[in-house]
Amino acid sequence: MRGGHVSRRHCPGEAAAGIVPQFVGEVTDGMWQMELQRRIEDYFANGVKLVWVIDLSSRTATAYTSPKKFKSIPSRGSLDGGRLLGGFKIQLAKLFDHFGAKRKK
Secondary structure, three states: OOOOOEEOOOOOOOOOOOOEEOEEEEEEOOOOHHHHHHHHHHHHHOOOOEEEEEEOOOOEEEEEOOOOOEEEEOOOOEEEOHHHHOOOEEEHHHHHHHHOOOOOO
């Protein structure tokens, strides 16, 4: 994290009291959709600016910029952190191959 990119509020599962990241990555292999949506809403309510949900079972991802504004990323697509993450970009195929995530049959 670069300076100035952390706010001091409560966030679900926070590691340090009072500090909220600007970016959250969730990795799931089938988390209940209602629980996941609740967590995403909590993140944004507390100041998070970007949430990536990476689904190991479908080898896809979803990039949220608000609880209702999101982009689905297919397995051949890329996640892009834009200015928030200093231009960081990663291809999902490389990410899944690196971690050995198997394609759902």
